[in-house]
Amino acid sequence: MPGTSRALRKLSATLDKLAIPHMLIGGFALTAYGQLRTTQDVDIAIAANYEKSVELQVRLQKSGYQLASPPNPKAPFFFVTDLKEMLEVEIWTRPDGVVFDTELLRRRIKVRPFNDSFEMFAIGPEDFVVNKLARSDRGVQDEQDAVSVLALQKGKLDYTYLRKRANKAGVIELLETLMQKSHTN
Numbered sequence: 001m002p003g004t005s006r007a008l009r010k011l012s013a014t015l016d017k018l019a020i021p022h023m024l025i026g027g028f029a030l031t032a033y034g035q036l037r038t039t040q041d042v043d044i045a046i047a048a049n050y051e052k053s054v055e056l057q058v059r060l061q062k063s064g065y066q067l068a069s070p071p072n073p074k075a076p077f078f079f080v081t082d083l084k085e086m087l088e089v090e091i092w093t094r095p096d097g098v099v100f101d102t103e104l105l106r107r108r109i110k111v112r113p114f115n116d117s118f119e120m121f122a123i124g125p126e127d128f129v130v131n132k133l134a135r136s137d138r139g140v141q142d143e144q145d146a147v148s149v150l151a152l153q154k155g156k157l158d159y160t161y162l163r164k165r166a167n168k169a170g171v172i173e174l175l176e177t178l179m180q181k182s183h184t185n
Helices: 002-017 027-033 050-062 102-107 125-134 140-152 159-169 172-181
Strands: 022-025 042-046 065-067 077-082 087-092 109-111 120-122
Touching (some): 002 042, 050 065
Parallel strands (some): 042 087
Antiparallel strands (some): 065 077, 077 087, 109 120
């Protein structure tokens, strides 16, 4: 995955230059909690308003990324492709169930997605679970991802925070059901 690593380094550096807080979500974040899963793209959440995300898109185009469509203020994400590395990235400005606030940003964790020297933030485990369960297109894989984090991080999670975020996202009942099934409550 050297191409993926190079593409993420470049993207992360661009986000840092624009002072846009960001973090891995999705399959690449899942590996931070001990569960490996094949994924075809990279999902990154950014804390940016529409104007800042347009500035990012312009900057990315200048550095070799192709936009899948023009900026849309109503869209919760946009696709870009690193043409050199042929890597598709979903950049989420409004990921399901994720509230960009000081607490969420503080709970991100530093990861080395490729076991090399490159580090970037990944969504914290509690927010990862809520994001997966709150997806509007939630499927079996999303629930399996959430359960794997609940099981692998059993005893390490902040259950009060997890329940608070799940309640706010409207998925508290689903969370409680999955916690009972996985014996993590």
